[in-house]
Amino acid sequence: MQDLNVRNIYDTTAPNASTGIINGESSNVLNWDDVRFSWAYPLYKHMLANFWTPFEINMASDQKQFDQLSDDEKEAFKKIIGLLAFLDSVQTDYSLRASQYLTDSSLVALMTVLSFQEVVHNQSYSYVLSSLVPKEEQDEVFEYWKTDEVLLERNEFIAKGYQAFAENPTPQTFLESIVYDVILEGLNFYSGFSFFYNLARQQKMVSTSTMINYINRDEQLHIRLFANIFQELLRENPSLDTAENRQFVTDAFHEAALLEIKWGHHILGDRIEGISMEELDQYIKFMANKRAGQLGGEPPFPGYRSNPMKWIKAYEDVNAAKSDFFEQKSRQYAKVTDANGFDEL
Template identity: 70%
Template sequence: MKADRTFENLSERRIYAPDSPNASTRILNGKSSNVLNWDDVRYTWAYPLYKQMLANFWTPFEINMSSDRKQYAELSAEEQDSFNKIIGLLAFLDSIQTDYANRVANYLTDSSLTALMTVLSFQEVVHNQSYSYVLSSLVDKSKQDEIFEYWKHDGVLRERNEFIIDGYEGFVSNPTPETFLRSIVYDVVLEGLNFYSGFSFFYNLARNQKMVSTSTMINYINRDEQLHVHLFTKIYQAVCDEFSLDMREANHFVEKTFIEAANLEIKWGNYILGDRFVGITYSELDAYIKFIANKRVNQLGGERPFPEHRKNPMPWIKAYESINDGKSDFFEQKSRQYTKVSEDNGFDDL
């Protein structure tokens, strides 16, 4: 990613710059008053994305977990184990994302992008709280605490998570345009790949009419994460353009990183799912992860690292990855059977 300005140090955005324009002069190390006027911003795609993120607003309190509470007790021991481990993983990932988004925002010298990062960070907090909400509906407090500790002690999960953390720490400890850009690649891995084997587990339960309320919540999270990936790929492209980076080297890094990330995700997917559940085979999951990796690399401007995987091997999952107005959907022509929470059917006090 070498270029004339690649290795200049990044400066944090000033909180107040009255001699600078409202519309920033550059995405990083630019001049900006730090005043947000949506009719005077550098990037025309920022405001439509902001409106879309707001339109997706939801909270876990909307969803009644009563049916899931009953069904959880009826799941097999293996289903419960995978359910718990995946929730533990998601809680870790979204906790880290909240902090990472704030650190990215500190260096963006464009007030509209800072605003988008603030919304993104808030959504990650909502996601993280939703996992607590799910677990408080299903298990007692001691089990919930145990699930939130999985990431510390599970070797497969730890290896997978530290791959991302190492990429983030490279930026945090040495903020340059190059490390900033590389951290975005790791972000797209996290938000655009690392969730997907876990998501497929919940969606597979839902198409068998199990844990539909949990899968509805996961669907809302999935929808948010797709927008987050879109936002970060737009920022990635803007940095590449404005710093005249060597795209051959940048694309090589993207492709290499996603190959390693996909292999770790496949290892994790085999560990939590394998061939133990009807509806998802190990070979299908392997191919699905490679298909998603290809999609994300394309979004970042690279060439498919797995060229033989151009078609989604689990087409049924499309119904779960897209959602209309956030309140109802059809899974294989079946209605989501959930209701909103009232004072009598929530489980916040458990």
């Protein structure tokens, strides 16, 4: 199997614009006016425009409300935060490793911004917890992923895919790792996100949900970046554009969705007011179909074409909340109903 070459630090004999997305030639000097991919610079500007830090969000109202949550809501809140912390920790490391093999300097720049944003996301979970619970309890939350069997099973599905690439970096394992990446950023977050948006529509923990919305916007751009890289890999490397790899996309999202549904029932069950397990199952299958389609795969769950949880306050257009972000950091969520919700994420 073909090797995957680490990018040179510099090359005086190569052009600034790379000759290939992987295993190509590039001087490794970044000139945004001389890059190969027309989508790279607009995406870079969008990622920068989303810049935020957790410190901008006032947690005072959430501090008052946290003790008023039900015991089931508190448990779900903490365990989902623990899950998100694991995912973003792994994602930070994976994105840095993956960027070593990208020849194109503009894509390396995008991956650098992405890695930084993942660090900010991870810090936001610590910020939330430190605002709400004692240090000992915060430490417990960050240990959940090691002991919760359902969570561990779900996380290992992603981690093993990443590890296979890290231990044997080839164009094939790199392609497969991108599928796992889009599963992580485009599916594994979303039952957790739905929990926080459900609290927000009940006017609970609005500051935390605002932070989750900012993270959600970032993740949508990350998915776009990796989906673009995936398609460029197939275009430049026809040997990777096979029926087997297309089927791998569908099969991976099918398995990931079933694990996500199992986790959703485990952590939320029918114990959280406002979240129906039937709707959550349909929502996860809808998202799995949507993400598989972004990578050119067939839908793993035919027939699930629309979002059944129309009240979810998220945005397909990542710029939809920009004026809100800059003008009022402590955004107040209005009640969201089926009538004014969103069909698509």
